[in-house]
Amino acid sequence: MSYSSNNNSSSNLTRSSHYRVKGLVLKHRDMGESDRLVTVFTREHGKLTLSVRGARKTKTKLGGHLEPLVYGDYLIIRGRNLDSVIQGQIITPFKIIKNNLRKMAECIYLVDLVDHFLQDADPQPSILDLTLDALKQQDNLNSNGDLIIRSFEIKLLQETGFSPVLTSCADCGIGVDPIKNQKYPFSAASGGLLCLDCSRSHSNWLRSITGDTLLAMNYIQTVPVEKFAELTLGIELLSELESVSRWYISYVVDKPIEALVFLDQVRHSLE
């Protein structure tokens, strides 16, 4: 992975007053008169909430280095209640994403989704790499955002252990071989495909899914992120994938993903 860390500071959090991390800024919010709170998904310590003193002042040395959707290298000082970023250097600014409204809205959704799946201070380097690779794919004017987001959702579910069962019944385990143009019962509560017999005992969080979408989801799980852009999925298939993923993720996350509303508004305004 091009983003892998050469930093061995994983134990520094408890040993020293300072520690250094590489991380992706997920979000920020204003605090006090001129400070900010930033949520950084770090390689070494997972998701951290950090304060940045004076980040909103014009002459800040740090503000620009700690904007959401920036991957950077940060020096942090331990605090009594909250650790503070004291130095920062951008590694990847993802400039194209920030100059294109649709890409920006898609990537804000992407990091919002990641934020929902992460626990505080729980290192998840493989999810960080997945996120950075997806953002890298998005940071290209010619990339297909829909395709990248759909593939990312499936990979994220896989990495976090919520991958739906796609080739056997999620309840009884009997093998199911999805066929194109056929419809199958799919249960979010059971975590995947159901055989007809088992589906009769379900009513909530049950929907039908085509064999085409099941096959596509199964295939995406095997494709590395850097190959997302090479996938060829038709508009109808992408549309069903979107509908199924959103439905399934809403069950898993169990709270609204606010950035999704904005993504839909942006897509609507650009149509």
Add this chain to the structure above:
Amino acid sequence: MPQNSFSAKSITRLIEEFNKLPGIGPRSAQKLAYHLIRNSEEDARALAESIVEVVSSVVFCESCQNITQKSPCSICMDPGRDNAVICVVEDPLDVLAIERSSAFVGKYHVFHGLLSPMDGIGPEKLRIRELLERLKQGDVNEVLIATNPTLEGEATAMYVKGLIAPLGVLVTRLARGLPSGTDLEFADSMTLARALEGRQEF
């Protein structure tokens, strides 16, 4: 607040009210409350009266949406200002900041917020519709978007630009670059890139 359990009810209430203000934590709220109690009654009454006066007399300007005592506000009514240029800002404090520069002679439009997708603040919560209505009247030929150079500010600027573009009005953005009196070596790569893109003949 356990430390307030022995305080008078009215003091507890005052502390709670201060605590609701932005940037005021429980400790600061206590300090402010006890400062008012220790100070003269006259000062406390003057503060209370000014708060009541502000909340009962302040309105939104029907044109620019800024906070004012009389609508339309003094800036919108000023015949010396250019009607053809509107500067769009996030909140009323940004109007004051731009006015301090004495470099802008057009009029303003205040959104009262920025798009913040992760906090659920969408376009319907900002005063964007009012801006579009002003533009449809046809007197404006330039909209200067002066939102903050943050992710939310950029998202708002790009979203609004998409809505204004079909109306045939020129959309401009505040320049981005290095603040005066700072060291080049501390600038982040995005700011430096923007400063290089926006370089001018010297």
